[in-house]
Amino acid sequence: MGSSSFVRLLLVMAVAATSTAAEKAIGDACEGEGGAQGTCRPIADCPAAHHAVRLGARPANCFYDGFTPVVCCPGAAPGASPPAPAPAAGAFERVATRKCSKYGEAVFRHEISPLVSHPVKLDQCALNRLSFIPQHEIAQANEFPHVALLGYGDEKTPSWECGGSLISERFVLTSANCISSGKGIPKIVRLGERDLNTTDEINEHEDYKVAKAILHPEFENGVLYNDIALLRLAKDVAFTASIRPACLHTQKDIQAQRTIISGWGPGDWTIHEISTQLRKANMPIRATEDCKKAFKTLATTNRLANGIEEDTMVCAGTERGKQDGCMGDAGGPLQVPLSSPYCMYSVVGVYSFGKGTCVAPFVYTRVSHFVPWIESVVWPNEK
Structure with a gap:
């Protein structure tokens, strides 16, 4: 999705999205779609919100920080499991495992948006999470x-x-x-x-x-x-x-x-x-x-x-x-x-x-x- 399309969707959110609760602050617990529990985060810090926007959905809003939407962020893409816990201090972690996490950062690209004061992480994911794939x-x-x-x-x-x-x-x-x-x-x-x-x-x-x-x-x-x-x-x-x-x-x-x-x-x-x-x-x-x-x-x-x-x-x-x-x-x-x-x-x-x-x-x-x-x-x- 290009930056102009992304900005248009954010503007739609600003007009049409509803707050999940009044007088919340960044970091507060919130309730998103279907009663899912989350945390109020600026949209730039919520990959799952970017994923939803790419699909044409409107992430549940907590409030607006100026012109910046603060959304109820589940912390992961729809259908994903919670991230694995970090290894305990002194625990061995394979080089391949560390590199896997590093290369995962390339899923996002950073762009400047007029709606926020810092670069926005744009989700480039195209992974199909459907459980069945027809042959061929x-x-x-x-x-x-x-x-x-x-x-x-x-x-x-x-x-x-x-x-x-x-x-x-x-x-x-x-x-x-x-x-x-x-x-x-x-x-x-x-x-x-x-x-x-x-x-x-x-x-x-x-x-x-x-x-x-x-x-x-x-x-x-x-x-x-x-x-x-x-x-x-x-x-x-x-x-x-x-x-x-x-x-x-x-x-x-x-x-x-x-x-x-x-x-x-x-x-x-x-x-x-x-x-x-x-x-x-x-x-x-x-x-x-x-x-x-x-x-x-x-x-x-x-x-x-x-x-x-x-x-x-x-x-x-x-x-x-x-x-x-x-x-x-x-x-x-x-x-x-x-x-x-x-x-x-x-x-x-x-x-x-x-x-x-x-x-x-x-x-x-x-x-x-x-x-x-x-x-x-x-x-x-x-x-």
């Missing part, structure tokens, strides 16, 4: 700002054949098979893309040259274990509404009501065709035993000699085996939406392999197992 649905603008396309061959006319996830200012997470399967090292990473056939003002993609490809040290060409890699970009990425990193899942357990795939490809790294539009679908986690049964024959070969390893792999896909992997190209993310930090995704898996194009279940590299290695490469000087 096209992603909304800016909905997956971390999703990357990997381009091979000529830099001016690259062949887009793999996906990935931006995880920092300089690094993209992907599959090792996207680098060692005969494609060679990708030359270009494209970020902020949603439709390869169009250019619009909402999604302005950017291309970044690849400076270095880093395979996991225990990955072996032709083998499906440790199928994870990092691409170091030639320069830092400028974060925008369309481009910002995702978080890394740091716990083995995936305690999420839903997981989502988003990508461009057919879901099998041996297939060289992609969709021209970024797509998404629900992708439920399956029991490891389901993948052990599905890949029993492959486990007799050198490619999967030890079978499915639960510590390093995630089994996912619908029970019915519908074509829910077609949007998840090689190297692309299996992710969960977070409630805190606000409007962020956590990448729980990197697409590795399946039985065939669009046939569930699928196997993803379990990101949490590889977080120590990722941290050592991406943030080597931080502890």
Whole structure:
């Protein structure tokens, strides 16, 4: 939303919004929509109010401080859980966890508004919190700002054949098979893309040259274990509404009501065709035993000699085996939406392999197992 539209909505609020209670002060308890409890805060300090305004709603007002609306702020976006408590003094916090919080700040941009004396935080969130996503649905603008396309061959006319996830200012997470399967090292990473056939003002993609490809040290060409890699970009990425990193899942357990795939490809790294539009679908986690049964024959070969390893792999896909992997190209993310930090995704898996194009279940590299290695490469000087 542009600043002029935002200001117009604030003016509407000033005329039409009603006070939740008389003679309140900043910091007082208040009651918002549906009886939800909150705290009176200036609208510039309430991300949830910005989220409501973007959707055309009117946040409940406490009062006006001059021309500045003071709203009943729930402290989180609609549908989000309360922020997790800060670690106790002396408690260990992973570098990846700290970076997740830092990158969450890029959800907002700061603009000067004539209605307030200090910069206003404008919410750029486009995360869809609906619990069900129809199969093959096209992603909304800016909905997956971390999703990357990997381009091979000529830099001016690259062949887009793999996906990935931006995880920092300089690094993209992907599959090792996207680098060692005969494609060679990708030359270009494209970020902020949603439709390869169009250019619009909402999604302005950017291309970044690849400076270095880093395979996991225990990955072996032709083998499906440790199928994870990092691409170091030639320069830092400028974060925008369309481009910002995702978080890394740091716990083995995936305690999420839903997981989502988003990508461009057919879901099998041996297939060289992609969709021209970024797509998404629900992708439920399956029991490891389901993948052990599905890949029993492959486990007799050198490619999967030890079978499915639960510590390093995630089994996912619908029970019915519908074509829910077609949007998840090689190297692309299996992710969960977070409630805190606000409007962020956590990448729980990197697409590795399946039985065939669009046939569930699928196997993803379990990101949490590889977080120590990722941290050592991406943030080597931080502890």
